[in-house]
Amino acid sequence: MTTKTADSTVARQAAIREIAEAESVAYEVLLERVRQGRAVVLGGPGQAARALGIGEGLSTKVNANIGTSPDISDLDAEVAKTKAAVAAGAHTVMDLSTSANLRDVRRAVRDCCDVPLGTVPIYEAGVIATEQYGSIAAMPADLMLEVVERHAEDGVDFMTIHCGVTLASVARLRAEGRVGGIVSRGGSILAHWMLQNKAENPLYARYDEVLQICREHDVCLSLGDGLRPGALADATDRGQLEELLIIGELTERALDAGVQVIVEGPGHVPMDQIEANVAVMKRVCRGAPFYVLGPLVTDVCPGYDHIVGAIGGAICAAAGADYLCYVTPAEHLGLPTEQDVVQGVIASRIAAHAADLVKGIPGAAQWDLQMSQARRDLNWDAMTRLAIDPTRVREVRSQRASHDEQACSMCGSFCSLKRREA
Amino acid sequence: MTTKTADSTVARQAAIREIAEAESVAYEVLLERVRQGRAVVLGGPGQAARALGIGEGLSTKVNANIGTSPDISDLDAEVAKTKAAVAAGAHTVMDLSTSANLRDVRRAVRDCCDVPLGTVPIYEAGVIATEQYGSIAAMPADLMLEVVERHAEDGVDFMTIHCGVTLASVARLRAEGRVGGIVSRGGSILAHWMLQNKAENPLYARYDEVLQICREHDVCLSLGDGLRPGALADATDRGQLEELLIIGELTERALDAGVQVIVEGPGHVPMDQIEANVAVMKRVCRGAPFYVLGPLVTDVCPGYDHIVGAIGGAICAAAGADYLCYVTPAEHLGLPTEQDVVQGVIASRIAAHAADLVKGIPGAAQWDLQMSQARRDLNWDAMTRLAIDPTRVREVRSQRASHDEQACSMCGSFCSLKRREA
Numbered sequence: 001m002t003t004k005t006a007d008s009t010v011a012r013q014a015a016i017r018e019i020a021e022a023e024s025v026a027y028e029v030l031l032e033r034v035r036q037g038r039a040v041v042l043g044g045p046g047q048a049a050r051a052l053g054i055g056e057g058l059s060t061k062v063n064a065n066i067g068t069s070p071d072i073s074d075l076d077a078e079v080a081k082t083k084a085a086v087a088a089g090a091h092t093v094m095d096l097s098t099s100a101n102l103r104d105v106r107r108a109v110r111d112c113c114d115v116p117l118g119t120v121p122i123y124e125a126g127v128i129a130t131e132q133y134g135s136i137a138a139m140p141a142d143l144m145l146e147v148v149e150r151h152a153e154d155g156v157d158f159m160t161i162h163c164g165v166t167l168a169s170v171a172r173l174r175a176e177g178r179v180g181g182i183v184s185r186g187g188s189i190l191a192h193w194m195l196q197n198k199a200e201n202p203l204y205a206r207y208d209e210v211l212q213i214c215r216e217h218d219v220c221l222s223l224g225d226g227l228r229p230g231a232l233a234d235a236t237d238r239g240q241l242e243e244l245l246i247i248g249e250l251t252e253r254a255l256d257a258g259v260q261v262i263v264e265g266p267g268h269v270p271m272d273q274i275e276a277n278v279a280v281m282k283r284v285c286r287g288a289p290f291y292v293l294g295p296l297v298t299d300v301c302p303g304y305d306h307i308v309g310a311i312g313g314a315i316c317a318a319a320g321a322d323y324l325c326y327v328t329p330a331e332h333l334g335l336p337t338e339q340d341v342v343q344g345v346i347a348s349r350i351a352a353h354a355a356d357l358v359k360g361i362p363g364a365a366q367w368d369l370q371m372s373q374a375r376r377d378l379n380w381d382a383m384t385r386l387a388i389d390p391t392r393v394r395e396v397r398s399q400r401a402s403h404d405e406q407a408c409s410m411c412g413s414f415c416s417l418k419r420r421e422a
Numbered sequence: 423m424t425t426k427t428a429d430s431t432v433a434r435q436a437a438i439r440e441i442a443e444a445e446s447v448a449y450e451v452l453l454e455r456v457r458q459g460r461a462v463v464l465g466g467p468g469q470a471a472r473a474l475g476i477g478e479g480l481s482t483k484v485n486a487n488i489g490t491s492p493d494i495s496d497l498d499a500e501v502a503k504t505k506a507a508v509a510a511g512a513h514t515v516m517d518l519s520t521s522a523n524l525r526d527v528r529r530a531v532r533d534c535c536d537v538p539l540g541t542v543p544i545y546e547a548g549v550i551a552t553e554q555y556g557s558i559a560a561m562p563a564d565l566m567l568e569v570v571e572r573h574a575e576d577g578v579d580f581m582t583i584h585c586g587v588t589l590a591s592v593a594r595l596r597a598e599g600r601v602g603g604i605v606s607r608g609g610s611i612l613a614h615w616m617l618q619n620k621a622e623n624p625l626y627a628r629y630d631e632v633l634q635i636c637r638e639h640d641v642c643l644s645l646g647d648g649l650r651p652g653a654l655a656d657a658t659d660r661g662q663l664e665e666l667l668i669i670g671e672l673t674e675r676a677l678d679a680g681v682q683v684i685v686e687g688p689g690h691v692p693m694d695q696i697e698a699n700v701a702v703m704k705r706v707c708r709g710a711p712f713y714v715l716g717p718l719v720t721d722v723c724p725g726y727d728h729i730v731g732a733i734g735g736a737i738c739a740a741a742g743a744d745y746l747c748y749v750t751p752a753e754h755l756g757l758p759t760e761q762d763v764v765q766g767v768i769a770s771r772i773a774a775h776a777a778d779l780v781k782g783i784p785g786a787a788q789w790d791l792q793m794s795q796a797r798r799d800l801n802w803d804a805m806t807r808l809a810i811d812p813t814r815v816r817e818v819r820s821q822r823a824s825h826d827e828q829a830c831s832m833c834g835s836f837c838s839l840k841r842r843e844a
Contacts, residue, residue, distance in 0.1 A: 070834030071824045098836050126836065170843070179794045181842060188838035195843060231794030232779065232787070271740050272780040297736065297776040299790040299797070302805065303814035307732050307772050314719065314733045318693050332797070332805075333815060334822030334831040350729050354719040357654065358694040365654070368721040372601045372653030375721070375754070383724065383754075392725035393755060400756030402493045409756040412492035414520050414548065416610035420603060421592075421617060 015044025019053035024362035033057065037255040038287040039322075040220050040262055042092070042116035042157045049116040049157050052091055054262065055289035059361045060317040060352035062089065063118070063291070063325045064345050067096035068105060072335045075105055079112045081341045086113045088345035088389075090326070094118040094160070098127060098185075106154055116157035118222060121147040122186045122203075136189055137196035144202050145209055152217035159219055160264065161210060162186040162226035163203045163250050164243040167194060173227055173239025180231030180268075187226020207250060211257040220260040222291060223247045228267035232299050235269045236277060248284035255286070262289045262323065269295040271315060278319040291323040292316050305331035306340075306347035313348055317355030324348045346389055353388070378406050378417055437466025441475035446784035455479060459677040460709040461744075462642050462684055464514070464538035464579040471538040471579050474513055476684065477711035481783045482739040482774035485540070485713070485747045486512035486767050489519035490527060494757045497527055501534045503763045508535045510767035510811075512748070516540040516582070520549060520607075528576055538579035540644060543569040544608045544625075558611055559618035566624050567631055574639035581641055582686065583632060584608040584648035585625045585672050586665040589616060595649055595661025602653030602690075609648020629672060633679040642682040644713060645669045650689035654721050657691045658699060670706035677708070684711045684745065691717040693737060700741040713745040714738050727753035728762075728769035735770055739777030746770045768811055775810070800828050800839055 016034060019041065020027040030053065033039040039055025054061050064085035066078050082093050092115050097105045102124045110117050125147040129139035151159055165187050173182070182188045190201050203210060214221050227243040229235050247263055254261040263285045269277055274295060281290050295312035296305060309327030317324060328336040328344035336344065356364040367386065374382035380397075387393045400409045407415040438456060441463060442449040452475065455461040461477025476483050486507035488500050504515050514537050519527045524546045532539050547569040551561035573581055587609050595604070604610045612623050625632060636643050649665040651657045669685055676683040685707045691699055696717060703712050717734035718727060731749030739746060750758040750766035758766065778786040789808065796804035802819075809815045822831045829837040 069831055070836060071826070071831040072822070098833070123836070179791065180798050181839065183838050185833055185836055185838050188841045188843055189836075191843040192841050231797070232790045233794055270779050271736060271776055298772065298779060299793040300775065300808060301772050301810045303809065303811055303818050304768060304772060307729050307769055308776070310729050311733050311736045311773065311776055314693060315737065330818055330822060330832070332830070333818045334824065336832075337822070346726060347729055350720065350723050350726060351733065353722065354693055354730070354733055357692050357720060368654045369601065371721040372655055375653070376602050386722060387725065388723045389725055396725050396752055396755045400494070400752060400759070402756065404493070408754070409491055409493040410752070410758075411520070411607060414492060414545070414607055416605050416607050417603065419610045419614050421610055421613040 011044055011046050012041060015041045015051035016053070018044065018051040019058070023053065023058050025057055029057065036287065037251070037261060038289070040260040040289055042220055048110055048114065048155055050114050052116050054323045056287060056322070058322065059356050059364070060321070060359070061091040061323045062345060062348040062352055063092045063094055063323065064090035064341055065094045065096050065325065066109065066341065068099045069335045070099045073099040075100060075108055077338070078105060079108050081336070081338050082109050082113050084338045085341050085345050086115055088342045089349050090115065090345045092116045092118060094120070096120055096123060098123050102127065103154065106151070106156070110155065118158040118160065119151050119156045120160040120186055120224070121151045122162065122189055124151075126189045136192055139193055141202035141206070145206060145213070148210060149213050152213050152219045157220060158222050158262065160186065160222045160224040161203055162190055162224040163201070163207055163210065164223060164246040165190045165201050165226035166204045166246055167200055169227055169239060169242040169246055170194065172242040173237070176238045178229070178231070178237065178239065179233045180229060182227060183230025184224065184226045184228055186224055187228070190226060207253065211254055211259050214259045215257060220262060221254050222262040222264055223250055225264045225266065228265070228293065230268055232268050232270050235266065236273050240266065244281060244284055248286070251285045251288050262291045265290055265292040265321070266295050267293055268299060269297065269312060271297045271312070274312060274315045275319040278316060278321055282320055289322040290320065291325060292321045293325045294327050296327065302332040303329055305329065306344050310347040310351040313351035314354040317352055318358045324352055349388060376417060433466055433468050434463060437463045437473035438475070440466065440473040441480070445475065445480050447479055451479065458709065459673070459683060460711070462682040462711055464642055470532055470536065470577055472536050474538050476745045478709060478744070480744065481778050481786070482743070482781070483513040483745045484511065484767060484770040484774055485514045485516055485745065486763055487516045487518050487747065488531065488763065489517050490521045491757045492521045495521040497522060497530055499760070500527060501530050503758070503760050504531050504535050506760045507763050507767050508537055510764045511771050512537065512767045514538045514540060516542070518542055518545060520545050524549065525576065528573070528578070532577065540580040540582065541573050541578045542582040542608055542646070543573045544584065544611055546573075548611045558614055561615055563624035563628070567628060567635070570632060571635050574635050574641045579642060580644050580684065582608065582644045582646040583625055584612055584646040585623070585629055585632065586645060586669040587612045587623050587648035588626045588668055589622055591649055591661060591664040591668055592616065594664040595659070598660045600651070600653070600659065600661065601655040602651060604649060605652025606646065606648040606650055608646055609650070612648060626668075629675065633676055633681050636681045637679060642684060643676055644684040644686055645672055647686045647688065650687070650715065652690055654690050654692050657688065658695050662688065666703060666706055670708070673707040673710050684713045687712055687714040687743070688717050689715055690721060691719065691734060693719045693734070696734060696737045697741040700738060700743055704742055711744040712742065713747060714743045715747045716749050718749065724754040725751055727751065728766050732769040732773040735773035736776040739774055740780050746774055771810060798839060
């Protein structure tokens with residue numbers, strides 16, 4: 001596992017150069033956006049992860065969550081999922097493990113792929129607290145900071161830290177009341193700790209120390225939305241917005257301290273509140289990259305939440321979100337299998353690309369144009385090669401072969417494209 | 423097969439009463455919307471199909487296409503797909519068969535389900551023309567009308583007829599040029615016929631006869647968009663809009679003639695053009711129900727077009743579309759299997775429901791609220807019962823069982839909901 005150094009100005013510029021070229025953005029423009037905090041750079045030359053940019057003017061990125069759970073703890077399976085996620089096109093991977101030797105899992109995941117790796121240190125702190133101190137509530141505040149530092153030393157590229165779950169935001173949430181309560185694992189751990197200890201969230205109270213660690217190890221901070229709603233009925237409520245206001249202040253402090261920052265967002269949001277969520281977040285957080293989970297536009301489709309998330313993700317990214325955390329078909333039901341991971345990545349990539357088309361991302365429309373031309377020409381090799389998942393195309397087509405090799409079994413000799421009247 | 427009669431005023435009112443009750447809309451309001459052509463009523467007491475309303479103020483409906491093709495012609499399979507589609511929640515079925523004894527297929531599909539049935543008579547006319555006259559171009563104009571009448575006599579509830587594919591609209595399309603050409607099977611048959619015969623589309627030239635048949639047999643006319651774009655690059659082009667303007671005029675003529683009418687729409691549309699498409703259609707067609715295919719918001723995802731269509735369908739329905747034609751994972755690749763049909767119906771239902779939540783359709787938000795409450799209470803029986811596809815929930819959950827029966831294998835003992843801090 002390669003650790004990173006804080007003195008990375010030269011490496012950062014090289015990474016920006018690589019990203020600018022890959023995304024057809026002018027180097028100076030991207031450099032300025034990174035300087036302003038409107039885009040972040042993860043990985044790059046000399047690091048374990050290849051360079052990746054997230055933010056304004058860049059293509060929409062997709063994250064895949066993997067990780068063990070107390071019930072299903074199989075390091076090899078998580079490595080296989082990581083590889084499958086990256087092969088399916090995930091731009092980053094987050095290890096959300098909550099069982100087994102967490103450092104081993106983290107290192108195995110880091111070593112098996114070259115995309116930026118994210119983690120949520122509070123999970124490990126929670127596991128250690130339960131094992132060593134008997135409960136979450138007994139977790140020493142120092143432990144929270146120590147685990148953050150340990151992850152930074154392990155060379156993770158970004159970390160979700162729920163600094164906006166504070167006495168004020170939790171109180172506001174409880175005052176209004178909620179159908180779904182607190183559904184973020186990190187958020188619920190911290191809220192529990194705070195309420196039991198009648199004390200402020202140490203990751204907020206000692207935010208300067210968090211920033212110090214991130215700066216020293218060149219880790220990008222992903223400000224987690226621990227109070228994100230887990231039910232449509234709770235969407236955009238006062239608890240969520242209070243946390244967002246705090247996160248806006250913390251974003252400024254991170255940028256002032258020279259720490260890169262991403263802001264996380266919901267969650268469960270009805271379609272007609274998505275644009276407002278993006279607009280408010282972008283305003284409150286000075287244009288920082290917006291990283292959303294879904295969002296899910298209905299609660300009633302467990303088993304199909306990758307589709308629900310694709311609807312929300314596409315709308316959200318088209319409105320300005322920069323980074324989509326995938327949702328798998330297993331969401332709300334269980335730990336995803338490798339197949340679920342692939343389905344989740346593809347669904348989010350579809351949403352990201354649909355949005356990139358309307359964001360005017362260089363190359364996005366060209367891809368669709370080439371596919372349409374291949375379709376017009378009934379060029380099946382090109383259609384397969386250009387598809388988001390060529391393996392899937394071969395599979396579907398072979399199961400439903402046409403006698404007419406040029407057409408497909410839907411229309412056969414009735415194919416409108418063979419007629420070519422326009 | 424039950425045929426319908428034209429003298430259906432009493433039956434129509436009974437159907438409106440049933441629909442009004444089922445959808446929690448005032449009877450008088452719905453009656454007036456039907457009178458104005460802003461909603462249509464299919465089926466009802468005394469008919470083969472149960473009553474179904476489509477249009478303003480009603481929940482978004484979903485159609486599943488089934489039917490044989492020249493390559494795969496298996497009546498039993500199409501009956502099985504029809505039953506599977508209805509079981510998955512399709513509100514209507516369209517039989518798009520293009521091979522086998524078409525009347526047998528149509529009757530078998532009609533007899534195996536009780537949802538409104540739609541057809542596209544020009545396909546049968548094309549098959550007959552090819553068999554009896556040697557080519558599409560040799561099709562007698564009378565045959566087109568005869569087949570329309572035959573379908574009406576067979577008691578179909580609605581028919582797609584491409585009356586807007588005219589010399590003017592095809593010329594406009596060709597003048598601008600297109601990447602994808604004409605991709606509608608019906609549109610391409612008619613354009614081919616017109617260009618070969620240097621004659622106007624008989625279904626346009628003899629539209630009064632079409633209306634006469636529809637009125638006599640109480641068939642709802644679905645004005646097909648034979649010039650819909652089949653590529654994002656062609657979306658909202660002049661050919662599409664010229665056809666829409668003609669369809670607007672034909673909608674008025676249908677309403678004036680006492681014929682119910684639905685208007686069909688695209689197709690392939692980038693996300694940022696969907697709302698405009700709905701707004702223009704609703705204005706041009708006097709608020710008639712809008713029936714869209716997808717729309718697909720990117721061209722590059724064959725194998726996953728049900729997800730692409732769910733994104734477009736949700737946005738389109740939220741903007742005012744009333745009726746979504748499903749898209750299956752086999753779209754652009756082959757004839758759908760029964761499994762594809764189910765996946766397509768569910769994906770469209772997800773889109774329809776996400777839209778109904780923001781359309782304010784009575785009962786829509788209540789469903790999500792109940793699911794959220796069941797989730798908060800970790801009530802797995804209720805979560806399963808309330809899911810859009812309970813079978814799928816049981817399947818996913820059993821594959822990824824948790825040791826903790828109350829939680830799920832994603833978080834197990836780390837379940838935020840077991841902690842209940844808010």
